[in-house]
Amino acid sequence: MVAPETTFAFLYDELEARDATGFVHVGGRFDDTLRYLTRFSGPEERYAFVFVGGDAVLCAPSGFERQAKREFAGDYVYTPDDLRADTPGGRAVEVLEAYDADGTLLVPQAVPHDAAVRLERAGFALESTDVVARERVVKDPEEIEALRKAQAAAAAGMRRAETVLAAADARGDGDALRFEGERLTTTSLRREVDAALVQEGATPRENTVVAAGGACTDRHFRGDVPVRSGETVVVDVSPRGPHGYHGALTRTFVVDSEGGWERRAFLAVESAQQAGLDELAGGADASLVHEETAAEIGAYGFPAGYGDTGFTHGAGYGVGVSRRENPRLPSDARLEPGTVLAVEPGVYDPAEGGVRLGDLVVVTDEGFEYLREYPREFTPRA
Amino acid sequence: MVAPETTFAFLYDELEARDATGFVHVGGRFDDTLRYLTRFSGPEERYAFVFVGGDAVLCAPSGFERQAKREFAGDYVYTPDDLRADTPGGRAVEVLEAYDADGTLLVPQAVPHDAAVRLERAGFALESTDVVARERVVKDPEEIEALRKAQAAAAAGMRRAETVLAAADARGDGDALRFEGERLTTTSLRREVDAALVQEGATPRENTVVAAGGACTDRHFRGDVPVRSGETVVVDVSPRGPHGYHGALTRTFVVDSEGGWERRAFLAVESAQQAGLDELAGGADASLVHEETAAEIGAYGFPAGYGDTGFTHGAGYGVGVSRRENPRLPSDARLEPGTVLAVEPGVYDPAEGGVRLGDLVVVTDEGFEYLREYPREFTPRA
Numbered sequence: 001m002v003a004p005e006t007t008f009a010f011l012y013d014e015l016e017a018r019d020a021t022g023f024v025h026v027g028g029r030f031d032d033t034l035r036y037l038t039r040f041s042g043p044e045e046r047y048a049f050v051f052v053g054g055d056a057v058l059c060a061p062s063g064f065e066r067q068a069k070r071e072f073a074g075d076y077v078y079t080p081d082d083l084r085a086d087t088p089g090g091r092a093v094e095v096l097e098a099y100d101a102d103g104t105l106l107v108p109q110a111v112p113h114d115a116a117v118r119l120e121r122a123g124f125a126l127e128s129t130d131v132v133a134r135e136r137v138v139k140d141p142e143e144i145e146a147l148r149k150a151q152a153a154a155a156a157g158m159r160r161a162e163t164v165l166a167a168a169d170a171r172g173d174g175d176a177l178r179f180e181g182e183r184l185t186t187t188s189l190r191r192e193v194d195a196a197l198v199q200e201g202a203t204p205r206e207n208t209v210v211a212a213g214g215a216c217t218d219r220h221f222r223g224d225v226p227v228r229s230g231e232t233v234v235v236d237v238s239p240r241g242p243h244g245y246h247g248a249l250t251r252t253f254v255v256d257s258e259g260g261w262e263r264r265a266f267l268a269v270e271s272a273q274q275a276g277l278d279e280l281a282g283g284a285d286a287s288l289v290h291e292e293t294a295a296e297i298g299a300y301g302f303p304a305g306y307g308d309t310g311f312t313h314g315a316g317y318g319v320g321v322s323r324r325e326n327p328r329l330p331s332d333a334r335l336e337p338g339t340v341l342a343v344e345p346g347v348y349d350p351a352e353g354g355v356r357l358g359d360l361v362v363v364t365d366e367g368f369e370y371l372r373e374y375p376r377e378f379t380p381r382a
Numbered sequence: 383m384v385a386p387e388t389t390f391a392f393l394y395d396e397l398e399a400r401d402a403t404g405f406v407h408v409g410g411r412f413d414d415t416l417r418y419l420t421r422f423s424g425p426e427e428r429y430a431f432v433f434v435g436g437d438a439v440l441c442a443p444s445g446f447e448r449q450a451k452r453e454f455a456g457d458y459v460y461t462p463d464d465l466r467a468d469t470p471g472g473r474a475v476e477v478l479e480a481y482d483a484d485g486t487l488l489v490p491q492a493v494p495h496d497a498a499v500r501l502e503r504a505g506f507a508l509e510s511t512d513v514v515a516r517e518r519v520v521k522d523p524e525e526i527e528a529l530r531k532a533q534a535a536a537a538a539g540m541r542r543a544e545t546v547l548a549a550a551d552a553r554g555d556g557d558a559l560r561f562e563g564e565r566l567t568t569t570s571l572r573r574e575v576d577a578a579l580v581q582e583g584a585t586p587r588e589n590t591v592v593a594a595g596g597a598c599t600d601r602h603f604r605g606d607v608p609v610r611s612g613e614t615v616v617v618d619v620s621p622r623g624p625h626g627y628h629g630a631l632t633r634t635f636v637v638d639s640e641g642g643w644e645r646r647a648f649l650a651v652e653s654a655q656q657a658g659l660d661e662l663a664g665g666a667d668a669s670l671v672h673e674e675t676a677a678e679i680g681a682y683g684f685p686a687g688y689g690d691t692g693f694t695h696g697a698g699y700g701v702g703v704s705r706r707e708n709p710r711l712p713s714d715a716r717l718e719p720g721t722v723l724a725v726e727p728g729v730y731d732p733a734e735g736g737v738r739l740g741d742l743v744v745v746t747d748e749g750f751e752y753l754r755e756y757p758r759e760f761t762p763r764a
Contacts, residue, residue, distance in 0.1 A: 030412030032426070041604065044414075046492070063695055066600045109496040110428070111748065116495040128496065187583070194580040197571055206423060206585050206622075222423065240588075275697045307455060313445055323426055353654055 089118030150241030153202035216354025232353035250358030268300030471500030535584035582589030598736025614735035632740030649680030
């Protein structure tokens, strides 16, 4: 596959529109704005990106020149030979001065304060911009392909979870499930899922959630509880693929269900997810997607709100270089074709468990497409 | 094991010493300063930590209240009911106002600029502090235990790499190695290592480096090249354990070596690493550790500098919640007992390959202790 690239025309246009001389950002490898701008997977130590005079310049940290030159999507990698430990903000000033820049600089809101102060002391006026976040909303074909690849890894992880749950049994241990002679817990199942993600070249990034029973009410559960038959098991997988884009796939399984709450909740969430997906199209109102999802859950007799019980969260969010990014569902955004969303409603009850179903889709002119289809089975398949 | 906890006496003392009313930081889950202060594994979205009036307060984002209460090491989790989307800086101001705070606030240098501006507009004067970075240098017994656990995962990953390399052979494919019927490449070997890390409950975090031949000269190689017999294979593993602490283990193997450069380089690096370790003790000079390491490499006839060939980097660095943190080797630090270091020299030659050996140790009064011993074998063991 072709790796996603960043073209900087949008930065050039923003500088023109705001009569600014350059754009600067500083951060480490976990800053998704920088990752998008540079495609540099970098170190945890902070480094600077400068866009000035039509050139995109990465001030790579010492020892990372090769990696920067291999990965950087822009024009120049600046790695001064001298070993004086200047700050990333200081490096950015060196670049700006080499271009004889002065006047106003645009920076993201979250630029580090010390870098901002360093730029101001060098005589620049700072103004914040959200142009990068806006640019990131609509994905180009290479980005869609990278998201598809991450979602393929997510599917492999989910398949592993299903296989383990289908093979597990409760013989001789009450309703606690056993797998390959060991007690199955949320931790042991999560490790199986994560190993499958890694085998697909993705990284789990502490994102994988495996919850069972009452723990399902915590959407971000990372603890260790037994997995039991008859209880809901939520598996929520958001691996990061090799190009930095995320997948997002959530399923809920019940081993040996006797029906009841979990069956009703599953049908409600399945129907609600479909109702949300049916609203997707170019120009659709992000809040309406959420409202239709919530209304469907309400039609099944579950409350929709922000308490502890029922549909307690939004219907979804954008996915890209960040695991969660704009647009959110609900929000006042109008959906644009090329926007990639996780549509992921859920229903929870502390006394019963939780059901959540989530898929990654791209908005098209007339509707949506799955980045990868994955069956919605209540009973795990072998 | 007992999870590491943060006690906030050092913050209290710093506020007293600098006559400040509170400490504030804002960031997302990848901000290691926040992870240390809160133990909250959090979302990517930003949130705030406030220390004021002797209380440590986490302003958890909406939807993360449960997780925050489970993980936060401080006094209060503040999750306002109202859904107005205030910024993390705004949340911090709400907390400070509830404590009737005024005057000077201390912030880390890298606090986001928008949060700093928000605090200043609320009438506070900001001063930066590196007290958290200083506090993090010396590890307490729970932190050492968490590092030991991460290093155990690193050892499992390394063991997997050795096993695969020992089982690989070059029959029928020139000197390119094959494993289980497939061509062995740096990517396929990296995936094997990462799967082993995950099975131990650690996350590889895009940190695992597997390089072969000339690619070994890039310390951060993440590309895909064939693994060949007679060439150096560097395996560099830095998993993050479940409590957020990192491991650091590097070995270099050669399958079917005919001796020559790679054998000499291995002996030089092995001896240099030992020379560096021998310098460790409470009160030792961090630069001297590097210099002794470099001198030993020089004694074997390899250049030590910052070019492309020879010993091209520092002898090591601190390891903790950050993969790399203070103190660096070299630096003007005096080593304190309880400091955890990766001691990791290497020798490189673009025409030959690279050899690097690294271990994680804790500095003691009189010397050092391995967090986990792992054999230094040139030929991989089955």
